[in-house]
Amino acid sequence: MSDLREELKYKIIEQLNLEDISVDEIENNDELFGDEIGLDSIDALELIVLLEKDYGIKLSDPKKGKEVFYSVETLATFIENNR
């Protein structure tokens, strides 16, 4: 279960070029778009591509994005429920 969360942390750092952040610094429940990690709107689009490319999941309802991308935990849960 935690493997997916670790995997997502690696992918987020690599895909979004978060060079100043390490996997250890991202807690599962950290707010990705808040002060803790500080992602922006382009990063959100990049996460949508990541979901489709790496997990074959299309986010059909964009309104769900805020909820799904809230944290690594919510993202992992969404993937587990939709794979």
Added chain:
Amino acid sequence: MKNKYFITDFVKFSKQLKTADVDAIQTELKEEYKALAVQYPKFHKMDLLSKLGFIATELLQKKVNFPSDTALIFQNNASSLVTDIQHQKSIQEKDAYFPSPSIFVYTLPNIVMGEIAIRHQLQSENTFFISENFQADLIKNYTQSLLDTKKASASISGWIDLNTEGYNVFLAFISEKGTLPFTTENLQHKFTA
């Protein structure tokens, strides 16, 4: 008529590789960023042209202060070609069609000016010309027009070109301060010297 404006200062650096090697350029600019000893995480998200502009203006700012109405007048040959190629690769295969939003947003050369404006809090005029070679007369006349009409009190003007085999950057800070008159000849001379 006495020239009112001067080439207050400038930065100039270039690299010409023997073969195309975008990764080598990426690695080098990362080292340049580290050497600047600034904390600006967004640097890592920029495309290479924006990274060049960021580094150049950081170096220039060590020598001069930019007023908030500093104009940005840039020119280059390759536009945003390196990023365009990267984007093209991501949409080349029909079965692997995954364009990256964070790459796509840099498929315009003038984005580098936006990044610089954000970094230095500039609220000013900006223009990006594409041409075969550096046109000192065009850059001089356009910059002078902005200064004469009070659209800007200073300008960062010059050449910022990047292709897969290297880059060439020459950015001059033009203002009412300095000793070297802002003329086409002086601009051309500093570019080629």
